[in-house]
Amino acid sequence: xxxxxxxxxxxxxxxxxxxxxxxxxxxxxxxxxxxxxxxxxxxxxxxxxxxxxxxxxxxxxxxxxxxxxxxxxxxxxxxxxxxxxxxxxxxxxxxxxxxxxxxxxxxxxxxxxxxxxxxxxxxxxxxxxxxxxxxxxxxxxxxxxxxxxxxxxxxxxxxxxxxxxxxxxxxxxxxxxxxxxxxxxxxxxxxxxxxxxxxxxxxxxxxxxxx
Ligand SMILES: [Zn+2]
Numbered sequence: 001x002x003x004x005x006x007x008x009x010x011x012x013x014x015x016x017x018x019x020x021x022x023x024x025x026x027x028x029x030x031x032x033x034x035x036x037x038x039x040x041x042x043x044x045x046x047x048x049x050x051x052x053x054x055x056x057x058x059x060x061x062x063x064x065x066x067x068x069x070x071x072x073x074x075x076x077x078x079x080x081x082x083x084x085x086x087x088x089x090x091x092x093x094x095x096x097x098x099x100x101x102x103x104x105x106x107x108x109x110x111x112x113x114x115x116x117x118x119x120x121x122x123x124x125x126x127x128x129x130x131x132x133x134x135x136x137x138x139x140x141x142x143x144x145x146x147x148x149x150x151x152x153x154x155x156x157x158x159x160x161x162x163x164x165x166x167x168x169x170x171x172x173x174x175x176x177x178x179x180x181x182x183x184x185x186x187x188x189x190x191x192x193x194x195x196x197x198x199x200x201x202x203x204x205x206x207x208x209x210x211x
Contacts, residue, residue, distance in 0.1 A: 003023070003024070003025050003049070003053060004023075004024040004025065005024070005025040005026075005027065005042070006024060006025065006026050006027070007027045007029065007035075007038055008026070008027070008028045008029070009028075009029050009030070009031050009033065010028060010029075010030075010031065011030075011031060012028060012029075012030050013030060014030070015027065015028070015029050015030070015033070015038075015041060016028040016029075017041075017042075017045060017049075019049060019052035019053055019055075019056055020056070021056055021059075021060070022056070023053045023056045023057055023060075025042070025049055025053075027041075027042065059201070059202065059204075059205070062202050063205040098209075098210065098211035099211070101211055102134070102152075102211045105152045105153060105155055105156070105211075106132060106152050108152075108155045109132045109150075109152050109155070111155060112130075112132075112150050112152070112154055112155060112162065112166075113130045113150075115162060115163070115166060116130050116148065116150065116166050116170070117130075119163065119166050119167060119170060119189075120170055123167070123170060123189050125170045125173050125174075126173075127146070127148050127170070127173070128145075128146030128147060128148075129146060129147045129148065130147075130148050130149075130150065131147060131148075131149055131150075132149070132150060132151070132152040133149040133150065133151055133152070134151065134152065134153075134211075135151055135207070136207055136208050136209075136210055137207065138151060138207075139151045139153075139154060139165045139200070139207065140154070140165050140166070140168065140169040141169065141172075142169045142170075142172035142173060142176075144176065148169050148170070148173075149169075150165070150166070150169070151207070153206050153207065153209075153211075156206065157203055157206075160192075160196065161196055161199060161200060161203070163190065164190055164193060164196035164197070164200070165200075167186060167189050167190045167193075168186055168190075168193075170189075171185040171186050171189070
């Protein structure tokens with residue numbers, strides 16, 4: 001496997017090994033480390049590095065095949081082509097495009113709200129208020145004031161992941177932390193939560209896209 005390796009020696013105590021989003025290998029080593037020592041270290045991590053490179057490649061492929069502006073998904077089935085396609089979308093500036101997409105996404109928020117109410121009732125939670133939020137780091141949140149916020153970008157995720165995020169936030173009604181008791185509660189309503197958490201990584205680029 002061909003790979004770019006960048007080695008930085010700096011004032012630090014431990015070795016740091018990372019595979020970047022671009023699939024490059026980054027090693028940060030303490031000044032005292034010899035080059036051969038670093039090579040031995042890299043050789044010992046070969047399997048892990050290759051796995052990470054493949055994973056980053058998969059994430060990039062997934063993101064590049066994705067169109068924010070063409071389809072809105074519900075239950076993993078495209079339910080509509082957005083209006084944005086009917087506009088001269090390509091000619092709009094990036095900023096206007098994202099604004100238009102945001103409006104489009106927000107117009108579907110009721111679907112997320114309805115689903116939250118269905119799951120809350122099914123699991124026996126009561127929710128005071130459900131509102132949309134825009135965040136580039138969070139899919140949802142629950143505050144002690146009783147407000148459950150859901151990122152409106154959720155609407156394009158496959159339905160099982162939407163359910164996972166909603167269930168996760170609902171469980172915060174009973175546990176305002178991520179301690180083991182919290183995860184046991186999540187597992188009760190969403191047994192495959194570990195798999196869902198992993199799959200959420202595929203969509204982190206959606207979260208990071210600012211709109
Ligand atoms: Zn949480």
